[in-house]
Amino acid sequence: MSAPTVVDVRARIRETLARAVLPYAEQWERQRHISTTGWRDMGAAGLFALAHSGPGFLDSAVLLEELGNTGYAGIRAAVGVHAYMAASYLEMFGSAEQRAAYRPGMLAGTTVAALAISEDAAGSDLRHLSTVATPDGVGGYRLTGVKRHVANxxxxxxxxxxxxxxxxxxxxxxxxxxxxxVDADRPGVTREPEAMVGWHSADVCRVGFTDVPVAGDRVIGRPERTLLYLMQALNAERLVAGLLAVGGVAYCVELVDRFARTHLIRDAPLSANQSVRHRLADLHAQLDLVREYGRHAARAHSRGELDVRTASVLKLQATELAVSAAQTCVQYHGARGYREESAAARLYRDAMAGTIAAGASELMREMIFEG
Ligand SMILES: Cc1cc2nc3c(=O)[nH]c(=O)nc-3n(C[C@H](O)[C@H](O)[C@H](O)COP(=O)(O)OP(=O)(O)OC[C@H]3O[C@@H](n4cnc5c(N)ncnc54)[C@H](O)[C@@H]3O)c2cc1C
Structure with a gap:
């Protein structure tokens, strides 16, 4: 039998998302997290089991685009953090024992993973970390500090x-x-939801660690290589964020295009206006470019050749296009696009987070300028 084509993979992923995500998406947005059953259903459907690297990553790239194309940036972020951004540390730098301990639950969606890097004074600039790991004298650590904006x-x-x-x-x-x-049920771990403007399903929290015991076998890789691990993982994170944003733009452009062609003003569709047609043409053109660039970046990553510049260009362009597309989407929908429950309003709320999370746009520009 021949191997499934990208078209087959995309159709299968769309069908899975239509079954395991879309019927529950509004409820997850309202309750501000994905339900336990939701995580398990997505795990059972195999959504967390696609490859992080190598040729298999091309299927992941399709999943990431299609997650974006659900139109729910909070859900796409939650899944992106769980299955890629947090999981990549385990997959790339974790020990065989650590993978054996966590991977089955993460693939099944019974153990949700989160990435606790950012702090109040350490976002773009991680040199000012204040969370401290103190050796406990028996090979492990006691962990104390506060992490902010932790999805999931x-x-x-x-x-x-x-x-x-x-x-x-x-x-x-x-x-x-x-x-x-760090297991969430360790003594000394606390979490409080942080109400965010958008990304409602992403369950963003302030996470506190007070003298939390962490055994020596829970250290990822070799501490002296931590900076190298971060550089590699943060670049993969930009790729994931960029691909998710590409899908989000595709959803937004389709939504506003459909509306403009069907919404009547003075007995003519909104798209009868040349200014509207041209703005939509620009959005389609920019989407085509950023989507192709995303696929180029995904192919580079699948060959182990993704560089910082490529990942930064993708993340910058895709997330900034999402902001301008969402603004047009609300504008053309008129007041109905400014109603809180509308898809256009959600896209507008969600879009700004993309230009901040996983590295602010200015940081991407710095890295592109550096080459
Ligand atoms: C919705 C959401 C979810 C998140 N999820 C997670 C998560 O799961 N885990 C996690 O660890 N973190 C998470 N974050 C945090 C995110 O990684 C940080 O917000 C990001 O790294 C920026 O850090 P900061 O917010 O502290 O902004 P700062 O570093 O304080 O920067 C503030 C602003 O200054 C500007 N700026 C920064 N650097 C430069 C520069 N060199 N030149 C010019 N201007 C500059 C940018 O506009 C930036 O937005 C999330 C953030 C958001 C919004």
């Missing part, structure tokens, strides 16, 4: 946490840092 925060079973090793000097480069796998 209240539902997570495990956090991938970046901390400064006690004694390392804060603000003098990211030396002396460590990545830890």
């Amino acid at each position: 925060g209240s539902r997570a079973g495990v956090f991938v946490v970046l901390a400064r090793l006690d004694g390392a000097v804060s603000g003098h480069g990211l030396t002396g840092a460590v990545l830890l796998l």
